[in-house]
Amino acid sequence: MASIVCVFLHSFSVPLKDKKLLEVKLGELPSWILMRDFTPKGIAGAFQRGYYRYYNKYINVKKGSIAGLSMVLAAYMLFNYCRSYKELKHERLRKYH
């Protein structure tokens, strides 16, 4: 009985490389980051996973709404604002820029 419990406990511990971000303890965070796949294929895989995560949650559903598309457009707008902040800084209504 005790040996069965020991086997179960051992099968519940996942190696560090395969843990998801929210399951990683804070002390293990640097080594977890360094173990990630930073090859071009890995980065492309990460973008693909992220895209399909958003797509399957908000758009590829039976009754998708306008919110799925408008969140993307709002994020695009925010990205462009951050990109052009340097020039927009000068258009503020201040006495001294």
Place this chain on the structure above:
Amino acid sequence: MNENLFTPFTIPMMLDIPITTLIIMFPTMLFPTPNQLINNRMITIQQWLTKLTSKQLMNTHNPKGQTWSLMFISLFLFITSTNLLGMLPHSFTPTAQLSMNLGMAIPLWAGTVVMGFRNKTKISLAHLLPLGTPTFLIPMLVMIETISLFIQPLALAVRLTANITAGHLLLHLIGSATLALVNISLFTALITFTILTLLTILEFAVALIQAYVFTLLVSLYLQDNT
């Protein structure tokens, strides 16, 4: 005011790296691939619109010209999506750059002309002379028609660039005029705001129309030469 009027049209940089390619590739994310018979709402709406436009665009061509349908539909979708995304605040419109529009117009026009000359040389050359001209006018008219032929790609590109750029500039100027007038005279500011609203509606229409016109003209050149 002088410098920042044209800064929306500069090459977008992020950490001093030009990211124009990334911004041009962004609209592809908004057109997912349909992989079932009945898809989600976004794909269904896009499929319906694509079917509508392709029927409208390609029903005047013979089967040889209809082989260009994929090219025309992708062109139309690209121009529409980039123009409409450019209506969002602070965004960069690739089609406002002359270089980009020339890159789209010249190969497509040249493709139709070369195809016409290769397959139907006599008819393509005959297009250079309208019917029923007096004999002594023929040399001059051939030259004029040749010039008008060579101006077609330039006109295509410049038309799109000028429309989009002028629209964005007008919006920018009238918007800042409204803001400046709020402190001076509220009534004038309200009038200017109404003008701004109307212009915005016009700009949305222009975004769509320009895409349509571009594609339509290229298809027209194709029809002449198929």
